[in-house]
Amino acid sequence: MRLLSFKPTKPFKNLNAPYRMVFINEDSLEEVASFHLTKKSVYGLFSTIFCITILATVAVLLFTPLKYYIPGYGNNELRVQALALTQKVDSLNNLVLAGTQRSQRIQQILNGDAITTRDTSMLKPGLMQNAPEGVLPAPEDIRDQADKELPHGPRRK
DSSP states (O other): OOOOOOOOOOTTSSTTOOEEEEEEETTTTEEEEEEEEOHHHHHHHHHHHHHHHHHHHHHHHHHSGGGGGSTTOSOHHHHHHHHHHHHHHHHHHHHHHHHHHHHHHHHHHHHTOOOSOOOGGGTOHHHHHTOOSSSSOOHHHHHHHHHHHOTTOSOOO
16 A cells, blocks of 8 residues: 655745736636736735835834824923823822811811810820930939849949
8 A cells, every 4th residue: 555645835946937827807708917927026026015014104103193102102201291290290189188188177176076186295294394305314324224233233433
């Protein structure tokens, strides 16, 4: 039994072999157009059409305002303006929020509602008069505390 072998066709073989393309009218069987072609000329025609399409697309995108619709494209001035406008909008939003909070507080005061936040420094005025100068305790207190914690007793002077 003999197996049939399949040989793939080689597309670049016989590039200059002549072919004829004929257009015929089916009603009258009259030849409308006839072209003499080769594989090389068809390849050249399609390559030229492809390159012209690519160049036309690039030209339209570069020389018309359509380029601003491409993500990431745009000049630096527009980006700086957008950032400045974003900052202004954020600051105006903060101002509006502060104004509404202020008007709500005033409305609560006018209605006689209890204010939930209180100033705690006014609760004990005596503490405000004798406020310490720093965060650390006095040096004498530190020295006394250190003497108490030494295992050998008070330190020598």
